[in-house]
Amino acid sequence: MRSGLSAMADTGWPGCARSLKGVILDLCGVLYDSGEGDGVAIRGSIEAVRRLKESDLQLRFCTNETQATREKFVAKLQRLGFDICVSEVFPPAPAAVAVLKERGLRPHLLVHDGLLPEFDSVDKTSPNCVIVGDAAENFSYQNLNEAFRVLIGLEKPVLFSLGQGRYYKETDGLKLDVGVYMKALEYACDLKAEVIGKPSPTFFQTVLNDMGLQPHEALMIGDDLLNDVGGAQHCGMRGVQVRTGKYRPSDEKHPTVTADGTVDDLAQAVELILNQRRN
């Protein structure tokens, strides 16, 4: 029989790992750092994913990656050495396509060229909304102006943003993320974007539904304090931050979001989780 003390320990990190049924991992900054070519796997993460898959925990991947189709993106992770398949990965673009079809909207796309095929099935004539993703080099003055002109010309402008990240880390340094351009268009048109992707509760719920789990049965591990950890906590999940990717020491004294735990990397997180479950 458990003592009162150990029952209390169960509620914190890493004690809570004993009662977990599923783990959700962010990808960029947790499994790998993006950059030239396929980027590079973060040390120990390939083995960590393998260990989770061999455990009795369910595993899903929840990403705001919008520079490639899900298929191409997963193929890249497989080349890096990860045991991962398309049905386990939840990015914003397929969720956005579902929203467009449900609401009969025709998008003007300000996204990365690599993402365009995700929208092949969508009517894009006479756009009545704008979708902004992490367009990277496509975030030229001209392209941002084009998206702006579509919005400002609509009676009821609708802007969807595939995530709201501030920046991410590539092998050659930090890079501005979609949230920065979402804010730019919000200000230009005096409107509020609808975020599809993390930290939208709807988006996390889709992943929980796929695992058939309640929020308290799942743990999110990410490098983004606000969108991964804060977003998951907002849904009732635990959120653990890794000190890789875009992690910055100031995250550990953030005024509004406190991670349930902070670990050096995914390998350490998985070691702690599996250790708890062996006890």
Add this chain to the structure above:
Amino acid sequence: MRSGLSAMADTGWPGCARSLKGVILDLCGVLYDSGEGDGVAIRGSIEAVRRLKESDLQLRFCTNETQATREKFVAKLQRLGFDICVSEVFPPAPAAVAVLKERGLRPHLLVHDGLLPEFDSVDKTSPNCVIVGDAAENFSYQNLNEAFRVLIGLEKPVLFSLGQGRYYKETDGLKLDVGVYMKALEYACDLKAEVIGKPSPTFFQTVLNDMGLQPHEALMIGDDLLNDVGGAQHCGMRGVQVRTGKYRPSDEKHPTVTADGTVDDLAQAVELILNQRRN
């Protein structure tokens, strides 16, 4: 002796013109529309400026223009036919240079190539702040990333924005203005920019000081409801909006800023002002 009614009328537009001592004009969207080459003068505005100059009113020009040095900018207006000289024009860049020198700051510049000579006298080695102006085509993803990396690398990041406009009108359509990129960098770095230019009260005060006038003795005429009209009103001046440039009909039912008057164009404003003063 004036009746109570006409004294009351003096407090509104255009009655207030009777007691005016000076007029401040915005440039782009009021005198001319920018675009290919020098842009084009707005109908009646060359004559309107001439009529104001011939009156007993003081006249100054207050602009957030940051695509060229003050000298080149004024030369362009002269080519368009305006009777205007450099000492009458107040743009943000010279004000920014004064602030940099006063505070010992070394800027990283994200501005239009045409503006660079304004900063010739400023030390730009090891930047400890960022200045963003209306960089137009220079607002590439790469350049915005560079400015972001300077800011995020500073212990106490300082961002100056030369204005905070949302968009302006060129002959070929609306274009995003500096405020949009200011907001982008603010969000990326979780900071608040210091605005140099309209609607900063310090900036308007510089122009009033140059005329030796109190705020209630001056009238601002602009096409930007928030930065021209609202900014001037915030300083105690009157603010009149023209229905040229970036004016939009929705400006006339804005929730927080109501212009003292709205006129079709500068020519009509000047006609009304001079008529009042003849009575």
